Amino acid sequence: MTLALWVGAVASLYIINRNLWALAAFPLIFAAGQVKLNVPRGRLGFYVCYPVQLAVLWGLARSL
Secondary structure, eight states, X not given: XXXXXXXXXXXXXXXXXXXXXXXXXXXXXXXXXXXXXXXOOOTTHHXXXXXXXXXXXXXXXXXX
C-alpha cells in the first residue's frame, strides 16, 4: 500500500512537469535502505558542521 502511494505521488508529477524522471529515483531510494554504514558520531560534530555549512553558503551568496 505504501509503495503504491509513493509511486502514485511521484507519477502524479507527470501532470505538473510532463516527465517521469522522478521515478528514476526509486531504485536509488530502495538501494540506500539496504546499505549499512557505520558512521561514528561525535558529541560536538553538529556544533562544527553547521557553522561551516552556513559559512560556505554565506560565502557563495556574497560571491554572486
